[in-house]
Amino acid sequence: MNELNKNNIEIADEAGDKYKYGFVTDIKADTVPVGLNADIIRLISSKKGEPDWLLNWRLKAFEFWQTMVEPSWAKLSYDKIDYQSLSYYSAPKQKVAPKSLAEVDKSLLETYEKLGIPLKEQEVLAGVVAVDAVFDSVSVATTYRAKLAEQGVIFSSISEAVREHPDLVQQYLGSVVPYTDNFFACLNSAVFTDGSFVYIPKGVKCPMELSTYFRINAKNTGQFERTLIIADDDSYVSYLEGCTAPQRDENQLHAAIVEIVILDNAEVKYSTVQNWYPGDKDGKGGVYNFVTKRAACRGKNAKVSWTQVETGSAITWKYPSCVLQGDNSSGEFYSVAITNNHQQADTGTKMIHIGKNTTSKIISKGISAGFSNQTYRGLVKVSPQADNARNYTQCDSLLIGTTCGSHTVPYIENRNSSALLEHEATTSKISDEQLFYCRQRGIGEEEAVSLIVNGFCKEVMQHLPMEFAIEAAKLINISLEGSVG
Amino acid sequence: MTKLLQDIKLIGDEIPWLKDFRQKGKDEFISQGIPTAKTEAWKYTKPNRFLANDFSFCPQGSKDISPYSIEVPFKACQIYFENGIFSHHDELPEGIEVLPLIEVIMFHHDLRDKIGALAEIKAHPFAALNSAYLNEGVYIHISANVTTPIVFVNHITPQPNGNMYNLRNLVVVDDNSSAEVVEYYCYEGDIKSSYLVNVVNEIYIGCGAALKHYKVQDEAFKAGHIALNSVKIKADGLYQSFCLQKGADLSRNETKVVLAEEGATTEVNAAYMMNGWATIDTTTDIEHLKPFTKSLQLVKGVIGGQAKGVFQGKIHIAPQAVKTEGYQLHKAMLLSDEAEVDVKPELEIFADDVKCSHGSASGELDQEQLFYMQSRGVGKDKAKQILIDAYLNDVIAKIDNENIRLWVKSFIGEHD
Numbered sequence: 001m002n003e004l005n006k007n008n009i010e011i012a013d014e015a016g017d018k019y020k021y022g023f024v025t026d027i028k029a030d031t032v033p034v035g036l037n038a039d040i041i042r043l044i045s046s047k048k049g050e051p052d053w054l055l056n057w058r059l060k061a062f063e064f065w066q067t068m069v070e071p072s073w074a075k076l077s078y079d080k081i082d083y084q085s086l087s088y089y090s091a092p093k094q095k096v097a098p099k100s101l102a103e104v105d106k107s108l109l110e111t112y113e114k115l116g117i118p119l120k121e122q123e124v125l126a127g128v129v130a131v132d133a134v135f136d137s138v139s140v141a142t143t144y145r146a147k148l149a150e151q152g153v154i155f156s157s158i159s160e161a162v163r164e165h166p167d168l169v170q171q172y173l174g175s176v177v178p179y180t181d182n183f184f185a186c187l188n189s190a191v192f193t194d195g196s197f198v199y200i201p202k203g204v205k206c207p208m209e210l211s212t213y214f215r216i217n218a219k220n221t222g223q224f225e226r227t228l229i230i231a232d233d234d235s236y237v238s239y240l241e242g243c244t245a246p247q248r249d250e251n252q253l254h255a256a257i258v259e260i261v262i263l264d265n266a267e268v269k270y271s272t273v274q275n276w277y278p279g280d281k282d283g284k285g286g287v288y289n290f291v292t293k294r295a296a297c298r299g300k301n302a303k304v305s306w307t308q309v310e311t312g313s314a315i316t317w318k319y320p321s322c323v324l325q326g327d328n329s330s331g332e333f334y335s336v337a338i339t340n341n342h343q344q345a346d347t348g349t350k351m352i353h354i355g356k357n358t359t360s361k362i363i364s365k366g367i368s369a370g371f372s373n374q375t376y377r378g379l380v381k382v383s384p385q386a387d388n389a390r391n392y393t394q395c396d397s398l399l400i401g402t403t404c405g406s407h408t409v410p411y412i413e414n415r416n417s418s419a420l421l422e423h424e425a426t427t428s429k430i431s432d433e434q435l436f437y438c439r440q441r442g443i444g445e446e447e448a449v450s451l452i453v454n455g456f457c458k459e460v461m462q463h464l465p466m467e468f469a470i471e472a473a474k475l476i477n478i479s480l481e482g483s484v485g
Numbered sequence: 486m487t488k489l490l491q492d493i494k495l496i497g498d499e500i501p502w503l504k505d506f507r508q509k510g511k512d513e514f515i516s517q518g519i520p521t522a523k524t525e526a527w528k529y530t531k532p533n534r535f536l537a538n539d540f541s542f543c544p545q546g547s548k549d550i551s552p553y554s555i556e557v558p559f560k561a562c563q564i565y566f567e568n569g570i571f572s573h574h575d576e577l578p579e580g581i582e583v584l585p586l587i588e589v590i591m592f593h594h595d596l597r598d599k600i601g602a603l604a605e606i607k608a609h610p611f612a613a614l615n616s617a618y619l620n621e622g623v624y625i626h627i628s629a630n631v632t633t634p635i636v637f638v639n640h641i642t643p644q645p646n647g648n649m650y651n652l653r654n655l656v657v658v659d660d661n662s663s664a665e666v667v668e669y670y671c672y673e674g675d676i677k678s679s680y681l682v683n684v685v686n687e688i689y690i691g692c693g694a695a696l697k698h699y700k701v702q703d704e705a706f707k708a709g710h711i712a713l714n715s716v717k718i719k720a721d722g723l724y725q726s727f728c729l730q731k732g733a734d735l736s737r738n739e740t741k742v743v744l745a746e747e748g749a750t751t752e753v754n755a756a757y758m759m760n761g762w763a764t765i766d767t768t769t770d771i772e773h774l775k776p777f778t779k780s781l782q783l784v785k786g787v788i789g790g791q792a793k794g795v796f797q798g799k800i801h802i803a804p805q806a807v808k809t810e811g812y813q814l815h816k817a818m819l820l821s822d823e824a825e826v827d828v829k830p831e832l833e834i835f836a837d838d839v840k841c842s843h844g845s846a847s848g849e850l851d852q853e854q855l856f857y858m859q860s861r862g863v864g865k866d867k868a869k870q871i872l873i874d875a876y877l878n879d880v881i882a883k884i885d886n887e888n889i890r891l892w893v894k895s896f897i898g899e900h901d
Contacts, residue, residue: 073525384822399837402804412828413529414847417819423830423845429837 032089038062041190044089048159053170061179061189068183074346075375075407078288078315081253088191088224153206154199158226161197168199172230176259176296176323184255184290192226192257200235200266209465211240225256231266233299238269240468255290264299264326271464273472276312283342283371286314293320297329305332306349307463309472311479314343319377321350324358331360334460338479339372348378353389353419362393365457368404369480375407382419389419397427398456450477488541489649490514495620496587502597503590503619510606510616517610526608529795529827530766535709535735540681542618543569543648555671559888561636568641569621569650569682580629580662586622586653596624599655603687603715611711615651615685622653631664634889639682641705643674649681660691665886668700670710681709688716688724695723699889701896704732706761713739720746727884730757730765731896737766744771744778755784756880758897759792766795773802773809782813785880787873789820799831800841807838817847818876
């Protein structure tokens with residue numbers, strides 16, 4: 001083993017205790033009793049004042065969930081989750097829903113400030129970003145709604161949407177990810193507490209980037225977000241999702257669903273920066289992240305693009321997918337995943353080509369260090385009627401140290417002769433030549449590694465919106481901090 | 486359970502080692518059963534569709550001496566099997582020893598350990614089935630640099646439908662020895678004869694030794710052919726293989742190579758060509774266990790009709806197996822709208838200082854190339870033929886031995 005590798009291992013060892021956002025906010029959480037049964041679901045539903053159809057849907061999902069088996073095909077190993085020992089609802093205790101920021105619990109605002117979320121009006125103005133901040137499970141503040149409402153854009157929490165726009169919710173909820181889809185999606189359908197709802201009307205180009213910060217706070221609380229985005233004909237929206245969670249010893253479960261419906265000529269850009277607590281350097285604690293994200297391009301010329309930067313979570317199980325139903329629709333997936341210490345990530349995408357002339361592109365960059373294991377798992381499927389489908393896939397992995405693992409498991413299923421599918425994958429380490437080149441020009445080793453890694457990820461980073469790109473670049477540096485020299 | 490497993494009295498059941506070996510295979514096959522779409526390793530191939538026709542083990546086959554004989558058009562030393570039964574072999578050049586496997590089990594106890602050590606029955610249900618009927622097959626021992634190719638022929642003569650032929654070979658290449666082995670599976674008579682050939686080859690390659698292994702599978706259109714080649718290579722050894730799968734309704738050629746010591750190299754190439762309703766599967770699994778090992782794979786296929794091509798390739802690099810190289814490329818051409826190709830190229834890497842890549846592409850015949858040829862007066866069918874030949878030639882050109890290369894090429898022709 002050469003000197004660099006030795007160094008890398010040491011660095012990777014040290015990197016664990018650098019979790020920047022590890023703190024717990026002391027707020028009285030309104031928590032439902034521990035455990036999961038039909039009564040708990042009824043309780044959650046009644047606390048949220050939901051209509052009967054939604055309660056029935058939840059109960060159906062729960063019934064189905066009981067017949068399901070937790071999947072074990074992913075390259076992940078973790079202690080069995082006891083679903084009965086979790087609490088399925090936790091909302092910050094507030095008597096009346098706040099109308100302005102002044103009414104919001106002060107310690108909550110402080111937490112967001114520490115996280116650097118521009119929640120306050122002037123900060124929002126500075127960033128021109130509307131934030132539907134989700135604290136644990138209930139949306140506590142929504143800003144910029146007035147401006148969005150002018151254009152007819154609906155941007156609210158999903159519970160609010162259930163009350164105010166029941167037709168839209170009922171029409172689309174579960175239409176992209178049915179509750180029968182998979183174990184975690186089914187669990188989410190039964191117990192989801194809140195999330196965001198976005199509706200962009202016909203012909204509207206959303207004037208600003210919409211963003212949500214998710215945060216897991218209350219102890220022992222599983223987080224079950226549900227996001228529904230509907231882009232009507234000829235509309236456009238860019239949606240940002242960013243996550244940080246406080247430091248915890250116990251593993252926390254997160255099973256979210258994101259559903260996106262895209263109609264004729266509409267476009268949705270969905271960007272994520274995920275930086276939940278990854279556990280300490282011995283692999284203790286950390287968030288379990290089991291997410292189902294799927295976009296359905298239902299209309300002609302519909303377009304969706306997923307961009308993700310994944311640096312956190314002890315366990316990541318996430319495959320943002322595109323169902324390309326409409327003719328000429330297109331799907332893109334750009335991903336950077338960094339795992340360090342004992343983190344495990346099994347992530348990738350699915351591109352399902354159904355319509356004619358559909359195109360998809362997958363760019364996945366994985367960096368593993370320490371004792372971590374990372375898997376790219378992807379599916380490209382071309383159905384018989386998808387004439388002239390095109391796919392290009394590129395998965396590159398970078399390994400730092402000899403104790404980590406990097407795996408690539410693509411599935412390519414082609415049932416149409418006019419389809420053209422290409423797949424490439426490479427695995428390598430940071431080349432000694434590149435490092436040497438930087439070093440002899442006076443760049444420190446750590447800086448050089450971060451430079452090279454940033455260059456490695458560049459293709460993905462440039463697809464992130466500005467605000468996110470800066471944060472993501474910082475995150476990559478934090479994740480690899482101290483990993484050299 | 487189907488008729489695949491039956492209680493049949495086989496030669497050698499009185500030998501405790503063999504009886505035990507067969508029993509283990511039997512138990513394992515019963516516990517695993519026939520793979521389904523839910524079995525990850527058989528996800529795309531789904532043998533149960535084909536095995537819905539019941540096959541039963543055929544222990545003795547035709548007792549008549551066959552009037553047919555198969556000749557390859559080049560100088561070779563042939564080992565001849567008829568209907569899965571060892572018949573005879575040509576005079577052997579120096580450095581080659583050929584024995585029926587059953588004889589090895591009876592009289593060469595030191596070789597027993599090698600049987601079943603590479604073909605893991607836990608991971609391969611058909612290897613388990615093969616072990617349950619362990620009987621026919623040969624032991625080929627190479628102890629010098631042999632220049633004459635050894636051609637192993639299994640010839641199916643007209644037989645009632647529903648037979649299963651079970652073959653098991655053990656190849657041992659001594660240190661610093663080398664040879665070329667050709668496997669040839671063919672049939673005589675009705676193109677629609679339905680039978681199943683289940684082959685397991687276990688191949689040991691010594692230090693600095695080299696084995697070039699070529700295979701042509703040209704079974705009848707309603708037949709099944711399932712093969713597992715399990716190879717272990719010692720330091721600086723080389724295993725080079727090429728497999729053309731052309732016939733059968735269900736065909737799978739699985740190659741597992743363990744690069745067990747430093748400097749071991751392997752090249753696993755394959756081509757497949759299919760029409761009708763067939764499923765053709767090429768599966769590879771390369772395990773790099775030690776530093777400075779190298780693997781190369783190139784697989785190309787042409788699929789027409791309603792056929793399905795499957796490629797599953799895996800490169801595994803163990804921790805500490807640094808300075809290794811693993812390359813893999815799969816390309817498929819679909820000739821018809823109902824054709825299908827399913828690909829799963831997999832990398833599993835636990836060491837950082839490696840160079841590893843895989844690529845996969847699938848598409849139709851290039852219309853521009855076709856147009857170019859037609860505009861120069863080549864008829865459409867002829868042009869198609871030329872383009873397909875050129876497409877597959879890429880991988881066939883990797884066969885070093887010219888005689889064998891030309892012979893393999895002769896199997897490619899006539900597509901719709």
